[in-house]
Amino acid sequence: xxxxxxxxxxxxxxxxxxxxxxxxxxxxxxxxxxxxxxxxxxxxxxxxxxxxxxxxxxxxxxxxxxxxxxxxxxxxxxxxxxxxxxxxxx
Numbered sequence: 001x002x003x004x005x006x007x008x009x010x011x012x013x014x015x016x017x018x019x020x021x022x023x024x025x026x027x028x029x030x031x032x033x034x035x036x037x038x039x040x041x042x043x044x045x046x047x048x049x050x051x052x053x054x055x056x057x058x059x060x061x062x063x064x065x066x067x068x069x070x071x072x073x074x075x076x077x078x079x080x081x082x083x084x085x086x087x088x089x090x
Contacts, residue, residue, distance in 0.1 A: 034056065038053055046083065055074075056071070
């Protein structure tokens with residue numbers, strides 16, 4: 001039986017990453033922020049990063065893609081309702 005150690009290493013690393021994400025979301029609910037989401041929302045918003053990270057931590061702190069998608073919709077709605085874009089300023 002041939003055993004490919006590199007594929008086993010990649011599988012182990014992927015499982016550890018998934019386990020780490022789940023563990024972090026379990027123990028630090030509402031405090032885990034995915035930086036890729038911060039960058040995605042930051043491109044269209046004139047908002048300080050700490051505000052985005054707070055909102056993303058409140059609404060997107062999960063490893064479930066549906067929860068993250070709904071959370072992003074909530075964050076974008078909050079930003080639309082509460083922040084003025086530079087081109088909309090008086």
